[in-house]
Amino acid sequence: MLRxxxxxxxxxxxxxxxxxxxQAKETLAMSNANFADVNGxxxxxxVHGAGKPLILLHGGINPDCFGSNLAELAxxxxxxxxxxxxxxxxPDTHRPLRxxxxxxxxxxxxxxxxxxxxxxxxxxxxxxxxxxxxxxHPDVVGRLVLVSGTMRKDGxxxxxxxxxxxxxxxxxxxxxxxxxxxxxxxxxxxxxxxLFRKVGDLTKxxxxxxxxxxxxxxRTLLVFADADSIRPExxxxxxxxxxxxxRDAGIDGSLRPASQFAIVPNxxxxxxxxxxxxxxxxxxxxxx
Numbered sequence: 001m002l003r004x005x006x007x008x009x010x011x012x013x014x015x016x017x018x019x020x021x022x023q024a025k026e027t028l029a030m031s032n033a034n035f036a037d038v039n040g041x042x043x044x045x046x047v048h049g050a051g052k053p054l055i056l057l058h059g060g061i062n063p064d065c066f067g068s069n070l071a072e073l074a075x076x077x078x079x080x081x082x083x084x085x086x087x088x089x090x091p092d093t094h095r096p097l098r099x100x101x102x103x104x105x106x107x108x109x110x111x112x113x114x115x116x117x118x119x120x121x122x123x124x125x126x127x128x129x130x131x132x133x134x135x136x137h138p139d140v141v142g143r144l145v146l147v148s149g150t151m152r153k154d155g156x157x158x159x160x161x162x163x164x165x166x167x168x169x170x171x172x173x174x175x176x177x178x179x180x181x182x183x184x185x186x187x188x189x190x191x192x193x194x195l196f197r198k199v200g201d202l203t204k205x206x207x208x209x210x211x212x213x214x215x216x217x218x219r220t221l222l223v224f225a226d227a228d229s230i231r232p233e234x235x236x237x238x239x240x241x242x243x244x245x246x247r248d249a250g251i252d253g254s255l256r257p258a259s260q261f262a263i264v265p266n267x268x269x270x271x272x273x274x275x276x277x278x279x280x281x282x283x284x285x286x287x288x
Contacts, residue, residue, distance in 0.1 A: 038108035044089035049074030057126030063088030072279040103132030121145035144218040155234035168200030213241040220259040221285040229269035
């Protein structure tokens with residue numbers, strides 16, 4: 001029993017803290033620091049590179065999960081990396097964490113920056129937030145890139161769902177571990193135990209956004225690892241909800257869907273975000 005509970009906790013921790021030691025160095029190299037006061041939140045964002053704006057949304061717990069891929073994406077774009085509520089340099093408030101309200105924050109940041117429309121890319125929790133931004137605020141989202149995201153809670157494997165259901169109860173133990181890690185040192189103002197409790201409260205809740213996905217207006221790229229924490233059946237369901245996988249594209253490709261679908265080989269949920277192949281896939285989608 002203890003071993004099983006340990007494995008559940010470890011699974012949730014891995015999903016939320018993927019590549020933590022790698023990312024601490026990136027925090028120190030941020031090009032600048034900015035805050036947007038929107039929706040009662042004091043939201044941190046950093047701007048990297050120049051060109052058409054791309055809003056970048058991190059996974060749960062780790063605001064620096066993209067590692068050197070952030071710099072790769074910024075070679076041809078203006079990348080605006082946002083720290084979600086209670087993460088990194090964005091302080092927490094009394095508000096619970098919900099993908100819908102976090103999506104409202106992202107839309108408000110886009111408005112704060114007077115961008116009109118911006119492309120939005122998110123990973124894991126950030127992918128769910130990016131999806132909600134597109135669902136709730138279609139007028140501010142150009143193209144949408146979702147890396148290892150889901151549209152229903154059961155999109156993840158049962159052991160991952162079980163791990164997230166235990167996250168709130170294990171918050172003190174997990175928070176103490178992360179506090180002593182490189183990310184804990186990089187972000188000393190974060191109350192890690194409270195953050196794990198709030199993320200646990202978020203991830204234990206059932207959700208099903210499939211009907212809304214079918215109405216998404218933004219041209220979308222879905223990206224998954226070939227050994228992701230997300231079931232392959234759900235990946236295909238997600239793709240079909242966006243209008244893909246319904247028929248042959250024709251000899252000239254004229255009947256292909258507007259959105260795109262990619263599976264990155266030899267990666268997992270915890271490594272796909274720092275895979276060197278990822279920026280190339282994303283850039284190709286954004287440029288076509």
